[in-house]
Amino acid sequence: MTNKIIYFLFVIFFLFIFIIFYKGLNNSNLYTPNTEIKSIPKLTYESLLKKSSLNSKDIFNKNRFYLLNIWASWCVPCRDEHPFLISLNKNENIKIIGLNYKDNINNAKNFLNELGNPYSTILLDTDGTKAIEWGAYGVPETFLIYENKIIKRYIGPLNSELLDEIKIYIK
């Protein structure tokens, strides 16, 4: 009788371990942080093209959609997503704000001259600390903002599917 119970427990134990490992196989090992930040961080930024400092309050008004895009001239995927930002800029319901991440100012300006400037304002993050306040961890990363709240965040470059999704949000 005890042998039977031990055998039964063994089978259950191995089944349990098998299920855990099997489930683990399908998990992506790329971690996306589950952030609790819902509202935008209150910070003061320097601007890339104008010589002035800006507050979060000055930049983001209520009753309007904003797209905060973290980019850098040295980031290759940013080049790929740039045409999508330019096409989204034609939409009047949304304002695109750039956050230039750890970049050389001249390189950033050349990047915009070469590929076009979809941003209404470009903020500077020279040491990467502002991106951390946003809960971002690399470039490119994009936040969709409405009423000072982050409603959606996209890690990695935007593509045509994500662009369609954003267009549905801002309709």
Added chain:
Amino acid sequence: MKFFKFILVILIFFTFSLLKADEIKLENKITKNLRCLICQGQSVYDSDSEFAISLKLVVKNKINEGYSEDQIYKFLTKKYGDWILYDPQFNKNTYFLWFLPLLIFVFGGAIIMKKFINIKK
């Protein structure tokens, strides 16, 4: 008098450098407990990725602003989730994790005790 001034300067110098050393110690302790989210096998302390460099700077700034170790962890878990900490904090998601070794210990102890009692009988 000059001698006293000299002593005073040396004393002040050493107290400040000690303070600084404490800050660096705390900074290193915190960054060693933070997981680099870009290169996930490494701590922020060991990593030289852009993210880790910025995060080290953030931790340093927060210590200068007077944040305690726990406050810094709270600030970062709010932004990046519990995953960023190597040493998970005690909360409702980690009760099981923290109590499991204790439970196994008690359970194992009970089995051994039972055997002993049986042998004595």
